[in-house]
Amino acid sequence: MDRATGRPGYRVEILPGADALPREEWERLAPADDPMWSRGVFTALEHSSVGPDGYACLVVRRDGETVAALPLCLFRGLRLDDVVGPRERRLLAPVRALAPRLLRVPMLICGHLLGQGHVLAPGPLDDRAARLLVRGVLGFARREGLGTVVLKDFAAADLTPLRPALTRAGFFLAPGLPDTELRLGHASFEDWVAALPAKPRRNVRSKLRKFHARPGLRVEVLDDFAHLLPEVLALYRQVMARADQTLDVLDHDFLAALHAAREPRRRLVACFEEDRLVAFLLCLFRGSGAVGARIGLDYRLAHDARLYHVVHYEAIRLAIESGCAHIRFAQTAYEPKRELGCSLVEQRHAMTHVRPLNRAVLRQVLPRALAASVADALRPHRTPDADRARTAHPHGER
Numbered sequence: 001m002d003r004a005t006g007r008p009g010y011r012v013e014i015l016p017g018a019d020a021l022p023r024e025e026w027e028r029l030a031p032a033d034d035p036m037w038s039r040g041v042f043t044a045l046e047h048s049s050v051g052p053d054g055y056a057c058l059v060v061r062r063d064g065e066t067v068a069a070l071p072l073c074l075f076r077g078l079r080l081d082d083v084v085g086p087r088e089r090r091l092l093a094p095v096r097a098l099a100p101r102l103l104r105v106p107m108l109i110c111g112h113l114l115g116q117g118h119v120l121a122p123g124p125l126d127d128r129a130a131r132l133l134v135r136g137v138l139g140f141a142r143r144e145g146l147g148t149v150v151l152k153d154f155a156a157a158d159l160t161p162l163r164p165a166l167t168r169a170g171f172f173l174a175p176g177l178p179d180t181e182l183r184l185g186h187a188s189f190e191d192w193v194a195a196l197p198a199k200p201r202r203n204v205r206s207k208l209r210k211f212h213a214r215p216g217l218r219v220e221v222l223d224d225f226a227h228l229l230p231e232v233l234a235l236y237r238q239v240m241a242r243a244d245q246t247l248d249v250l251d252h253d254f255l256a257a258l259h260a261a262r263e264p265r266r267r268l269v270a271c272f273e274e275d276r277l278v279a280f281l282l283c284l285f286r287g288s289g290a291v292g293a294r295i296g297l298d299y300r301l302a303h304d305a306r307l308y309h310v311v312h313y314e315a316i317r318l319a320i321e322s323g324c325a326h327i328r329f330a331q332t333a334y335e336p337k338r339e340l341g342c343s344l345v346e347q348r349h350a351m352t353h354v355r356p357l358n359r360a361v362l363r364q365v366l367p368r369a370l371a372a373s374v375a376d377a378l379r380p381h382r383t384p385d386a387d388r389a390r391t392a393h394p395h396g397e398r
């Protein structure tokens with residue numbers, strides 16, 4: 001308490017990473033039903049080489065109690081052509097050829113590199129705490145020489161308490177790719193299939209028949225898959241080689257650390273051809289929520305065996321059997337997920353630059369470019385060849 005004014009005493013601290021926030025505080029602040037916000041995911045990130053050059057965690061304390069925490073990822077030279085869509089990448093190709101250094105942008109990403117953005121807090125922040133948090137983020141960015149600042153992939157409800165403070169500080173909003181969420185509540189996988197509309201129901205049953213008709217294929221759900229990590233990583237790399245964006249390419253250290261973590265609960269939906277792994281979907285669980293976090297496919301048989309669909313069906317079965325209220329999947333390959341009944345969860349970025357001129361340029365360019373990229377990702381492609389190509393090479397699926 002500030003003795004002079006009688007108001008609560010606030011202060012901002014920068015911690016060296018999520019590990020520096022005591023576990024009990026993390027658990028008190030983090031979303032109870034979002035597995036991506038389990039402390040083990042952040043610990044795994046900080047012990048890997050996924051992409052950032054460094055990590056930090058900004059905390060706001062009121063009279064000594066932590067009331068907010070915001071993880072930070074430091075990129076000293078983020079390559080723009082690694083994080084934009086294919087159309088923008090083509091436009092940037094001449095710049096990359098002639099002056100590649102121009103495409104490297106010092107950037108501070110706030111929130112979650114791999115999932116939906118949140119400020120960790122027990123409830124909505126009051127205006128003073130929000131102002132201190134935003135001011136702390138910008139001060140840290142300036143000290144670290146990171147001009148561009150992005151609160152990445154925040155849902156509207158999470159941005160609302162911050163909007164006045166963000167607006168005063170010069171932030172502007174730009175659309176992000178929506179998340180995909182399937183609401184559950186069925187007694188069994190068979191009940192879920194029966195509740196689908198006629199065409200999606202027929203498609204599920206047809207794809208499962210085609211998978212089971214191929215000799216030597218089977219699906220297993222594994223708690224312990226440490227021995228499979230080299231194969232998991234090889235299949236994941238096949239998918240990432242076809243991805244539109246490569247901001248966050250997972251590595252062996254991340255997967256090994258996540259496998260060894262106490263939480264979140266993790267299971268591997270694994271497809272085998274005889275004894276060889278040909279597809280997987282890494283599923284994470286926390287409270288009543290599940291996430292199909294990352295996928296790997298052997299493209300030699302992915303289309304004909306319907307591997308992409310089968311691992312998602314098995315993840316849904318697993319989430320239902322685990323009593324989950326919902327399961328989320330990646331921000332890409334929207335058509336097959338809509339057919340499963342997934343809804344789209346709108347997400348936005350709050351962005352700025354610490355220099356006013358650069359900020360004015362970004363404000364004019366980025367919202368329009370990102371809106372076009374989102375529209376392109378959501379645009380249906382209905383030709384048989386496009387459907388086949390997207391099933392075999394899920395667009396940007398990670």
